[in-house]
Amino acid sequence: MIVKTPADLTALALGWMRFASLRTRLTVLYAGLFGAAMILVSLAVYGAISSNAERAVRDQLTVTAAVFDQVWDLRSGRLQDGAGLLSRDFGFRSAVASRDDETIGSALDNLKRRLNVDIAFMLDTNGAVIGDNAGQIQDAAQRMAVNLDEQIASGVLTLGQASYQAIAAPILSPTLNGWVVFARRLDQGEMRALESLSAIPIQATVLHKEPKGWLSSSGPLKVTRSTDITSVIDTSLDEQAKARATPQIKIKDGYGQSVAMVKSLRTLDGGAPAVLLLRYPLSMAMEAYRPLLSAVLITGLLGIALVVLGSWALARSVTRPLLALGEAVRRLQAGERSHATVDTRDEIGILAQGFNEMADEIAEREARILRQAMHDSETGLLNRPAYVDIIDKLPTQTDAGQLVAVSIGIDRFEHVRGAIGYGPATALVGEVGRRAAALAVDGAVARLATSMLGITMRAASEAEAQARLHHALNALDAPCDINGGMVDVHLTIGLAMMGVHADDVSLLIERGGIALGQARAARQKIAAFDATTYGDPVANLSLMSEMALAMEDGSLDLFYQPKLDLRSRKVDACEALARWRHPVRGMLPPDLFIPMAEETGHIRALTDWVLARAIADQAKMRAAGFDLAVSINVSGRLLGDMEFAERALEIAATAEGPLCFEITETAVIDNPRNALEVIDRFAAAGIAVSIDDYGSGLSSLAYLKQIKADELKIDKAFVLSLDSSAKDALLVRSTIDLAHSLGLKVTAEGVETEAGLQLLTAMGCDVAQGYLIARPAPLNVLLTFLAQEQTEDRRYG
Amino acid sequence: MFARLAFAICLLSSVALAGASHAADLNVTVRDKAGKPVRDVVVTVDVAGAGPARPGGTYQVVQQQMKFDPFILVVPVGAEVSFPNKDVVRHHVYSFSPTKAFELKLYGREQAPRTVKFDKAGVVALGCNIHDSMVSFIKVVATPFAGKTDANGQVRLRGLPAGAATVKVWHPYQRAVANEIARPVTLGVQEVALAVGVDMRPAPDRDRAY
Incomplete structure (x- = not known):
């Protein structure tokens, strides 16, 4: 930023906070402070000098004014001597008495030449002029005749535009017969002569008053427009009249400011007032001090220039490493490798060194993090995101x-x-x-x-x-x-x-x-x-959120599959199975939504709903005249869930008939401590526990021993091939024997053939369940089935 | 004093000689604007039927102690006035007055007094060419009824004939044309008292004249 004018400087000062660079700010601050100090010093020096000069001017003016009075008197004295000499001359008086105008005139002429005066005439008491009879004298002569008396008088006489120093000496013979009047023109030369008598370069001007103002012999005084010389003089005269002193005033004229004095001059004829204006231009008084002021000014300017250069250089030395640091920071920010090159050993140098070390560490750490971010820490192979990135950059088709x-x-x-x-x-x-x-x-x-x-x-x-x-x-x-x-x-x-x-x-x-x-x-x-x-996994996930709705709108429903007691040949129990008729996707298999509910946690709500619904349906069966035990599947996931157990027991307490919870042995193996505790609580509450799908998963005889179960359900995989596989038949028989010996009732699932049913009966199996007896069906279908069974007295096998 | 007395006697005798009609006196009091009596004011009365003034006795203006004495001298036309110098210094008595211009060149007290005859009515201003401060006036009058005021500003003119008359009041420092003013007055058998106010200017300071 370059400061060219004071206006710029002001703008800079106002926008101080807006200085973009530290360098400019430092430079302007130092230069500004020094400049201000220099200006103050300069002002003080100038003020001291000018007040000193002015005081000197005033003193000298006062002295000069006094000198002027003396000079004035001296000059008027010379005129007076001449006039007095003539007016007293006996011969002259004789001539006057006899009105010998010729003689009077020649005597005046003679003296006029000798005394070097401009005007010399005789004035009689009637105002008549003898001798130098310029046309303009006549008016003044009349006034003089009235104004003058037997005493000699001196004063200014204004004739036309011209002012004269004049003297009037009475002609007493011995009574007053008139006056001898001598006048010397107060022209430029005369004034210069007066001025030359002064010790100081003074400007002396005689002014007389005319209707349009105060005028000098050479016309209006040259003053600046701001100074109205007429009012200045009038004011000064007023003050003099009041204070009886001659105050000094200041006026502005062609020389600039001047100290001035106005001295009122007596007029000889009582006509237009006249003044002597003494002026001393301050510029002339200051002339002597000009070299000193110039020296102060030049020194100040040089000083400011030096301070500007010096502070600029200093600021530069401070800001250059800062800028280098700033650039390095910018590069670091942009993720580039960055090093600040700073040679200085000062604070900034230490900062830069610290920065460089930090930048190195950051780069190293970044590399390490990048590697960690991209690689599997155990094997050093790429991790998934890095791998995706790499593959993503490959062209798909080559x-x-x-x-x-x-x-x-x-x-x-x-x-x-x-x-x-x-x-x-x-x-x-x-x-x-x-x-x-x-x-x-x-x-x-x-x-x-x-x-x-x-x-x-x-x-x-x-x-x-x-x-x-x-x-x-x-x-x-x-x-x-x-x-x-x-x-x-x-x-x-x-x-x-x-x-x-x-x-x-x-x-x-x-x-x-x-x-x-x-x-x-x-x-x-x-x-x-x-x-x-x-x-479609995404659709499956949304299925779970629809499940809650399905429980309410009836699209989720319970089907019941009857269980046949092989001894009484009566259906005295059934298994509740969830069925979901999805409005868009149709009938959904439990194999799809049950595992999904287990994985997503929805199994809890689903089981609650199934339990409540089964109890309600059991009440309906009872109302229809059928007392059936209802089996409900409880997921292994819920066996460790104490909260579920509490709630299930609460709901089960409302059941009107016997309940049975079917669980898998695998669930117990996964979390035996909790599962066994929960099963114990079910058993204690009078709920029968059935071990489901026995033989298909992991079966442990150790756990079988510990589970307080009432029933064991043989997986249909064994039952389906019972009549074709001797091995399976052997396994089923021994399982039934095992169960019986543990005090468990045995239910066979997947009974689909008469032969199978007969074999199972022969093996001592207690209960059969399967398509041979009935498929899972809604409650009303089950009720119809039960009613038919009662009336038909159906036989199986 | 002596001259004045002589002149008064002379006037009285002239009145006595005229004798015919019995007349009254005129008592004039002159005061200035401040009401102070003014001395040395010359009062003359022009009246019809008055005869000419007749010189009688001696008239003199003495130069003594650098002054003329008296300051004002009233003399009838034709009077001869002597100018004795009683100072140790010599004087140069002169007059440029048109009434009587003369010059008595330097003379001392050891010399015989010079005399000058004033044969025309008017004012004669006397000066000394050596001593500017010396000044006096001689009023030469044509009328027998003339006098000057005393220290009380009073003058008594006796035996004036009855009838209309003009009283003239003159003083060298009176502000008036020819330093004189006139008052008409009607004289009868009774004494007439006339009060005249005059406008006086201060006597010029001759020491400061030059």
Whole structure:
């Protein structure tokens, strides 16, 4: 910013806070302070000098005025001497007495030349003029004749525009016969002569008053327009009349400011008043001090210039490293590698050094964080986001074909980890990753989950990809040398192809992972993503939020499947089964929404609803004349849930008939302590407990012993093939025997044939349940079935 | 004093000589504007039937102690006035007055007094060419009825004939044309008292004249 004018400076001062740079601010501050100081000093010096000068001027003017009086008197004395001499001359008086005008005139002329006066004449008491008879004298002469007396008089005589110093000496012979009047013109020369007598360069002017104001012989006085000389003189004269002193005044004229004095002059004829104006221009008084003032001014300006340069340089030395630091900070902010180059060893240098160390540390940390952010810390393989980023940057289609996301899963990893330990298991994952890298585009291998690796291939078709993977599988599957020990590896591979299974990279990778799960479910080594099997998980998720609604609007319903007591050949119990008739998707299988409810936690609300509904329906059955025990499936997830247990017991207490909770033995194995406690409480509350699906999952005789169950339900897998498989028949028989010996009642599920029913009866099974007896059906259908059974006295087998 | 007395006697004798009609006196009192009596004021009466003034006795203006004495001298036309110098210094008595211009060049007291005859009525201003401060006046009158006021501003003119008359009042420092004013007066057998007010200017300070 360049300051050119005072206005700029003012603007700068006003916008102080707006100074963009420290440098400008420092420079302006220093220069401003010094400048202000210099201005104050200059003003003080100037004030002292000018007041001093003015005082000197005033003193000198007073002195000069006194000198002037003396000079004036001296001059008038000379005139007086001449006039007096003539007026007393006996011969002259004689001539006057005899009115010898010729003689009078010649005598006056003679003296006029000798005394070097401008006007000389004789005035008689009647006002008649003898001698120098200029036309303008006549008026003045009349006034003089009235004004003068026997005494000699001196004063100013104004004739026309011209002023004269005049003297009138009476002619006494011995009475007054007239006056001898001598007058000397007060012209420029005369004034200069007067001025030259003064010790100081004074300007003397005689002015007389005319109707239009005070005039000098040479016309109006040259003063500036702001000074009205007439009013100045009048005011001064008024003050003099009041104060009886001669005040000094200030006027502005051609010389600038002047100190002046107005001295009233006596007029000889009592005519227009006249004054002597003495002026002393201050500029002339200040002349002597001019070199001093110039020296002060030049010194001040030089000083300011030096301060500006100095503070600019200082500010620059301060701000340059700051700017370098600022630039370095900006680069650091932009994520670039940044180093501030500051050579100084001062505070800023230390700051810069600190900054550089900080920048290095940040860069190092950033690299480390970046690596951590992109890599799996255990195996050093890429993590999912980094992997997605890398794949995302690849062109989807090249000559080598489409992108194929391959997920490689290490089977039974938890078991392997349990067997060989955490570290070796992780090393195993890393080893498989290294092997897989050979297959991968850009060698990018990611650890997508604990035991799942991801690579990307390019293949023209799904078949080509599968073929290549099959070919590579031998190498991948080979036992690994982990810490010197060989470990078997079993892999399952899922793949998804860009453009076929997904249109974007992250979905592609996800689907590759799902394909792995599908391969495992299908017990295949390699499988591509199968959209049909996958369904629509997003829709499934929304299903859960619809479930609450379904419980109210009736689309979720309970079906009942009768249980036949093989001894009484009567249906005396039934199992409640949830059915969901979805308004859009139609009949939904429990296999779909029950596991989903278990995974999402909705199973609690669902079970509450089923329990309440079953109790209500049991009351309806009872009302219809059928006392049936109702079995309800309780998910293993809820067995550890004490809160659920409390509520279920509360609801169950309202039941009018016997209830049975069907649980799986697996649920107990997962969380035996809680599950057994809950089961005990159910049993204590009089609720029968049934062990469901016995034989299909994990069955533990240890737990079977501990569960206070009333019933054991043999899984239908065994019952369906009962009449065709001797082994199954053997298992069923021994299970029935086992159960009976533990005091448990045995129910066979999936009874679909007469032969099967007869076998079971023969084996001593207690209860049968299955399509042979009845399919699960709504309550009204069950009631109809029960009514028919009563009347028809139906027989099975 | 002597001259005045002589003149008064002279006037009285002239009245006695005229004798015919019996007349009254005129008593004039002159005062200035402040009401103070003014001395040395010359009062003359012009009256029809009055005879000419006749000089009688001696008249003199003495130069003594650098002054003329008297300051004002009233003389009839034709009177001879002597100017004795009683000072140790010499004087140069002169008059530029048109009534009687003369010059008595330097003379001392050892010399015989000079005399001058005044044969015309009017005012004669006397000066000394050596001593500017010396001044006096001689009033030469044509009428026998003339006098000057005393210290009380009074003058008594006796034996005036009855009838209309003009009283003239003159003083060198009176502000008036020819330093004189006139008052008409009717004289009868009774004494007439006339009060005249005059406008006086101060006597010029001759020491400051130059």
